[in-house]
Amino acid sequence: MSAPLLVIGAEDVERLLGYEDCIALMRKAMKALARGETRQPLRNIIDLQAGNAFGVMPGAMLGGTFGAKIVSVYPGNFALGKHSHQGIVVLFEPESGAPVAIIDGSIVTAIRTAAASAAATEALARPGPSRLAILGYGEQAWRHAAAIRHVRPITGVSVWGRSAEQAEQFSLRVREELGLDAEAAPDVARAVRGADIICTTTPAAEPILALADVQPGAHINSVGSSRAGPAEIANDLVAASRFIADYRVGVLAQGAEFLNAKSAGLVDDAHIVGEIGEVFDGTLAGRTGDAEITIYKSLGHIVQDLAAGWHVFEQARAKGLGTTAPF
Missing domain, CATH: 3.30.1780.10 (ornithine cyclodeaminase, domain 1)
Known part of the structure; x- marks a missing residue:
């Protein structure tokens, strides 16, 4: 039968x-x-x-x-x-x-990607009330705003995207549907200024976020690039961070931001300190200091x-x- x-x-x-x-x-x-x-x-x-x-x-x-x-x-x-x-x-x-x-x-x-970032945020971001910056205003941007609020009390949301009008519409939706204080920022630097948690959810072909933009102690969920090629995060930020993969084998082969920094000679394979599952399991330290910048590289996984x-x-x-x- x-x-x-x-x-x-x-x-x-x-x-x-x-x-x-x-x-x-x-x-x-x-x-x-x-x-x-x-x-x-x-x-x-x-x-x-x-x-x-x-x-x-x-x-x-x-x-x-x-x-x-x-x-x-x-x-x-x-x-x-x-x-x-x-x-x-x-x-x-x-x-x-x-x-x-x-x-x-x-x-x-859409939901599992944002939920995985939220779980990583809970493990890697500094505790307490947090300001959230979202780069992008698409489906993943929305899902991340909705998910991250479940693991940290969000004091405000700043949004940046290439269309100022769509970024403003997105921030309005966050205010109305999620009840969070949100505003559109005119550029990436101002969007992430003072942010404790940053989610990059764009289809950017070239890096949009660099070390100079990010305050000490910030946590970054790098989501938009899911393959070798397009990259959202600059080499200097990758090199300065505590870099944790969703799946080490995947990031070594297909993680664009890591591969770019490696090609530039700034990092080697050991820069990937481990996988987020090890952090969840207690076998790997997540954040090791309040001033440390942490990156969770999300390629998405079956x-x-x-x-x-x-x-x-x-x-x-x-x-x-x-x-x-x-x-």
Whole structure:
């Protein structure tokens, strides 16, 4: 007999994947990755025309679900009001190997990426009330604003983007929907001035954030570049930071900011002090001083999609959500 296959759309994912739950899921998933309790090759990316790309990310949680995310990346979609990342997460159950779920990948990616940054922020940023700077005003910028407030009391948000009008619209949305004091900044330097937490979420091809812009003790979530090539953070800032990867093997091969600083002779592989899962597990120190600048380099990882996706699948099945199809 064919197994039932649950198809879960974007609205149900949004309903079922709350930030607090997802932050906890990301801690658990990244600890499993750091312990070697997962299996995953590097993501496979195919370049398409006009700067677009197609990616496949397979992986397995040992003793648990396995599957893949299949995703297209069309940066120009943002200007059209569409998701730049579109795709699906396909899950298999471990007992029989049957496919059990196809889940909207855009919302899973958006929420789990920001939740992973929030978990890293909780582990690496200085404690206490914090000013948040967000570079960018797209989907990830919004999700990071929504997620970071769950791990630190946010005293204010500053936003920068290439369009002053869109940055202002974004800051208005933060004020109205998140209830946070927010303002648009005219340039990167003023956006990050006095910021305790900085999230870079842009499609910048060349670095926009340098060491001179950042105050001592700041924590940075480097999110926008997910492959070798485009880079948001300058070499001097990488070199001056305590640099922690989501997945060391991935950053050594595909982390643009690290690879640029390495090519410039400013750092070597040892500059990646470890993985965020080791920090969560207590086997690696996170922040080692109040004046230290910490960077969490997020490439995104399939184990995050599997953990978030399986949670969504279980919740949908329990609540009768999604559409069941024969397989």
